[in-house]
Each structure stands twice: as structure tokens, then as C-alpha cells.
Amino acid sequence: MSSAPPPIPVTVVGLGADGWAGLTTAARSALSSAEVLIGGPRQLDLLPSADCAGERVAWPSPLRPAVPKLMAEHSGRRIAVLASGDPMFYGIGRALAEELGPRSLRVHPHPSSVSYACARLGWPVEDTEVITVVGRPVARLAAALHEGRRVLVLSAGAASPAEIAALLRERGFGPSRMRVLEQLGSEREDAYEGTAAAWDRPPGDPLNVVAVDCRRDPSHAAPRLGATPGLPDAAYEHDGQLTKRHVRAATLCALAPSPGELLWDIGGGSGSIGIEWMRTHPSCRAVAVERVPERAARIGRNAAALGVPGLRVVVGAAPQALAGLPVPDAVFIGGGLTAPGLLDAVWDALAPGGRLVVNTVTLESEAVLAERHRRHGGELVKLAVAHAVPVGGFTGWRQAMPVTQWSVTKPATAARTAPRTTTRTAPPTAGQTAPTPAQTATDEKDQT
Numbered sequence: 001m002s003s004a005p006p007p008i009p010v011t012v013v014g015l016g017a018d019g020w021a022g023l024t025t026a027a028r029s030a031l032s033s034a035e036v037l038i039g040g041p042r043q044l045d046l047l048p049s050a051d052c053a054g055e056r057v058a059w060p061s062p063l064r065p066a067v068p069k070l071m072a073e074h075s076g077r078r079i080a081v082l083a084s085g086d087p088m089f090y091g092i093g094r095a096l097a098e099e100l101g102p103r104s105l106r107v108h109p110h111p112s113s114v115s116y117a118c119a120r121l122g123w124p125v126e127d128t129e130v131i132t133v134v135g136r137p138v139a140r141l142a143a144a145l146h147e148g149r150r151v152l153v154l155s156a157g158a159a160s161p162a163e164i165a166a167l168l169r170e171r172g173f174g175p176s177r178m179r180v181l182e183q184l185g186s187e188r189e190d191a192y193e194g195t196a197a198a199w200d201r202p203p204g205d206p207l208n209v210v211a212v213d214c215r216r217d218p219s220h221a222a223p224r225l226g227a228t229p230g231l232p233d234a235a236y237e238h239d240g241q242l243t244k245r246h247v248r249a250a251t252l253c254a255l256a257p258s259p260g261e262l263l264w265d266i267g268g269g270s271g272s273i274g275i276e277w278m279r280t281h282p283s284c285r286a287v288a289v290e291r292v293p294e295r296a297a298r299i300g301r302n303a304a305a306l307g308v309p310g311l312r313v314v315v316g317a318a319p320q321a322l323a324g325l326p327v328p329d330a331v332f333i334g335g336g337l338t339a340p341g342l343l344d345a346v347w348d349a350l351a352p353g354g355r356l357v358v359n360t361v362t363l364e365s366e367a368v369l370a371e372r373h374r375r376h377g378g379e380l381v382k383l384a385v386a387h388a389v390p391v392g393g394f395t396g397w398r399q400a401m402p403v404t405q406w407s408v409t410k411p412a413t414a415a416r417t418a419p420r421t422t423t424r425t426a427p428p429t430a431g432q433t434a435p436t437p438a439q440t441a442t443d444e445k446d447q448t
Helices: 025-033 041-045 066-073 092-100 113-121 138-144 160-170 245-255 272-279 293-305 342-349 363-376
Strands: 010-015 036-039 055-058 079-084 105-108 129-132 150-154 177-182 190-195 208-213 262-266 285-290 312-315 330-333 355-360 379-383 386-391 394-399 403-409
Touching (some): 010 025, 010 092, 041 079, 066 092, 138 160, 160 177, 245 272, 245 379, 245 403, 262 272, 262 342, 272 285, 272 330, 285 293, 342 355, 342 363, 355 363, 363 379
Parallel strands (some): 010 079, 036 055, 262 285, 285 312, 330 355
Antiparallel strands (some): 177 190, 177 208, 355 403, 379 403, 386 394
16 A cells, blocks of 8 residues: 655745845755745745746735645645745744644745844844844834843834834933844845934835844933833833732742743733733733723733733623633732632633732632632732831831732642633634734744
8 A cells, every 4th residue: 555645845945135146056946946936025026037937926915824825725836935034033934834844844044134133233143132023013122122232123114213213212212322234135235323312314225124222311201121020110001900019029920920821910900910921021921801991901001111012901801701712821810809700710711730829908809818728729928018108207117008919820630610611722702802913923024
């Protein structure tokens, strides 16, 4: 009995701004022998017709949903996919590897724009932070702004440098030095520079990378933001529904975020817990559930201002609003604890090893936590913070309301209390916001 022939591997070729001239012999051979050439219009135009006779197919927009369809349409033919620079660095290589499997790909990488930029600037690549705004909000840059930090921004087009300069000024980094590097690696390579505070350059070439030497203006009204949880309360727009910074830092410590994990922030208030969860690592995700529409809108504004515009906001009351959400790695409940069925729904939603942290200030909710602590174990603590304030001509302590906190990890043998209703892949339901571009865009640099 004969087995079916193995599928023909898909070749992925990274192109630089220098086009055909910058390719290796192996990459040229792969493109010349391809029956189908798939890429962005700019990339396809870089290939000489005399050497690359295959059928040319331009990526539609949006790109990601088109990947399985195009691969199926041209199955059995020799396919070559064009990528910008290194296909596995914010490129189409990721989507193809996820769709077809790594063994079905033959990747020919090219130096990325980051490698070229660091070579021109004399910046060590390993010490340079990279942010992409291709298909993503420029607000993502805000989370990377720290005094003395070097950041490379992968631009979405000619307008990106001015948008980046505006964000830097708004966030108190107007003195930062900006250098725009265009057409890296090509004969038309160019660069120009200035400070964000004085940036008035007209749009240039759409193929550019922006290098930022971060310098903070000490006189700016925005508070200084560190890299650890416990940002100043003044960093948030709020109506009083805010987990204060010292309790917030202790709460994030108990939640213990790890890269790639998902948090449910229930009773989001101003969104501070979900926002600072996401700021711990670029791959961390969070869903804030808030029943008051005005507060939900405020959470979105805070998330954008603090560099995590990908925070998903669900408008609705828990536990009903939790239906259909992806399974969380951790859950924080900061409000609505006494809602019927909420704790049971959250406990059932957590996978074994998931963490639950609950804060409360009322005696009624504290009694609920004491009962759950007896049932499930974990750690029950009381957090008390006092601030020094003027008392006449002297100074005394003003005690904030003490916070009772229960934190627990769900064991592998935990019993279920109700049918599980959450899934990992369900789309948003009524009352939920749609995913942001940051949640759906993984390879948009290869459309340009």
C-alpha cells in the first residue's frame, strides 16, 4: 500500500528594500522556481519578471484570515511567500507556521529593519526595545517610555514619525531625540533627526523605522511611571473607584502574572489592575469587566494612556458578562463580590493552577471570604495603609480603609460547583467590545 506524497513545502523569502539584488543565491533560486508568488504589492514589484515567472498574488486585507484560504487554493503547487526582512520577526512567517506547521515551511530570512537600524545607530540589538505600530495603536509605545531607554518603532507609514512625536510630547518625553531611518539597505537610504518637542518634519518615505532616545521632561505634569506595579494614583483618570497604589502593588504580587497569561479583572473600576497586569510583559492579556458604561469608557482611556490599548473591556454585570470569555489564568475581583453565583462561576472558570485574588472593604464581603478560605484554603490577609497628613501645626497618620484580601490557587483536584460556560475561542458576546487591532494583527508588516 503506497502512502500519499508529502506536501510541497511553502517557501518564505525575506526581502529588504534592496529587493532582488540583496537576496542570496538560494533565495533567488526558490523564487525563480515558484509557481505562485504571494506578497504585498510593493514586495511583488521588487521581483524581476524575467527571473520570476510564477503567478503573482497580492495579499488581500485583512491578511491573517486570508492565509488558510490562499494556501488551500494553491495546494499542490510550488508556493513562495514574500516577507519584509526577517519573516519570523513580526512577519508572515508566524501566521504560516501556526497554519501549516513549522515542518511545512522553508524560510530564507533577510536582515530585519531592526538589524539594519542598530547597525547604523551603533545600538546593541539586545539592549534595544522594539515596538511595532503596524496595524496597532501608536499608544503601545507609552509603556516602553523610560528615561535613558532606547526604543525602535516599526512604523506603519509616512505619518508614523509625527504621531510618535506627538505621543512623546503628551507623555512628558518631549526632549527625546528621534531619528527616522528610511529605505534601510537600499540605494535610497536616508535619515533625519530632531527632538519630539520640536518635531515639524513633513511626512517622508512610508518605509521607515523611528529610533527614540528616551528623555523625560522633569517639569512635565505627568507623573513619573516605573516598570513595576504600583503606579502613582495620579496616573489614572478615576471617579474614586480605584485600587490605590500600595494595595494595587500587593494585589499584582498575589496575582503573579507570567508572560502570555490572561487575567479577568472583574469590577474593573478604573482598570488599574488589568492595566498593570499587561504592563508586566508585552504578551500578557487582560479582560476588564465593568457594568457601568461610563467607567468602562474610562478604563479604555486609561489603558491607551498607559501603553496597553489592547486591554479588552466588557460592559456588563458579572457573572452573566463572563459567558463566552476565554479561560483565564488568573482572576481579580475588586467589586460585586456579593453578586449571586459570582464566586462559583469564577472558581469553575479557572483551570487547575489558576489564581484567584479578591479584595474587599465591607464586613459582609469579608464574611464571604472567610467562608471561602475555610473551604478552599489559600491566604487571607488584611492590608492597612496610613498616610502622614498635617494635623494643625504637626503631622499625624490618616488611616485608609483596611482591605481584606483572599488569594488562592486552584488545585488540580478541585471540585466543580456549576457547569463551565467559558471557552478559549468564543467570539465576543453582546455587551462586549470587539477585539482591538493588537489582538488580531500579527503579520501586518508584510502587507506594505
